[in-house]
Amino acid sequence: MEPRVNTQLAPRHLRLRELLLHRWKADGLQVGDRIESQNEIARFCDFSLITIVKTLKDLEADGIIRRQVGKGSFLVRAPWTEAHHRVGFFYNRDVVGGGIFDNDFYTRLVVALEKAVVSDGHEFILGSFTNAKMPMAVWEALDVVLLTSITGETRLDFLDTAATQVSVIDQTLVHPKVHSYRLDYDDAFREMFRSFDGPRKVLYLDSEIASNEQKRRRDAIVKAREECGPDCVLEVIKVNQEREPERTAPLLEALQAHAPDVVLGYMHRDWKALIRDHAPGVRIFSYGIDNAAPGFVVRSDEWMEDIVPKVYANLANRKARGAVHGFPARFEP
Secondary structure, X not given: OOOOOOOOOOOHHXXXXXXXXXXHHHOOOOOOOEEOOHHHXXXXXXXXXXXXXXXXHHXXXXXXXXXXXXXXXXXXXXXXXXXXXXXXEEEEOOXXXXXXXXXXXXXXXXXXXXXXXXXXXXXXXXXXEOOOOOOHHHHHOOOEEEEEOOOOOOOOHHHHOOOOEEEEEOOOOOOOOOEEEEEEOHHHHXXXXXXXXXXXXXXXXXXXXXOHHHHHHHHHHHHHHHHHOOOEEEEEEEEOOOOOOOOOHHHXXXXXXXXXXXXXXXXXXXXXXXXXXXXXXXXXXXXXXXXXXXXXXXXXXXXXXXXXXXXXXXXXXXXXOOOEEEEEOEEEO
């Protein structure tokens, strides 16, 4: 990857080099694509023709572009797609208020992702953002940024201009430049209901932290219950497993009112003992990674084997449109 240049101190030709590489990376240029002419570059930046000519000559000498008289200049090497990548994982501190290692799911996700990236010889960076503020200077120095805990309150205007490849994980975000890597629970919910050997009452803990993924999972559990028939009763309550884990009154009231056989969904790790104390014998199926059966099972190494090659492939072809990639969770009774 091309080294970052301190644009406040660097000579003008190095500042222009940085600007051009950033622009070509953001535009998704691939080897063989035509780049701007000297006059075209002069129109969109405040550099003299002498500086532009020197910069283009340096890029040609470094084997990044090739200039052909009468035909134009073409990209022959894209430094941002080369072997060593800097991969960042950033979580939303407005959601995961206690820090990422206070959350079992994200802790295991970080460990699995870091292991996969570093084992491939790349660099892994961990950080955070808030709904209103993004560390854009850091992100622009990376090749890939994987974000999680995006909500309806998260500022997303940076997506249209980001040069770094942006993806979201454990989320669904439909955007022409973004790849989403989500866990698909649709079949797992159906398998859970099929595993019941008689009438069952299910209490689903739906997160108050609104996101596309949260809504998608809630709709999927409702649909699976409908397919199960009248023997399956589903109650849905709202909880805030991240921002207010100490607010357990709605959960305790629901346990008493509905006397469920099964409790599943979004929950803080401390709630499992609380649920067992107030509802002995209840079965608890929480969302998680590397959970032991019975319950929803997602093997972190299998999920990373699915995600990481796609991330690398998207780096090689930055013009590919964003997509949603689902990985199936399993239910093991």
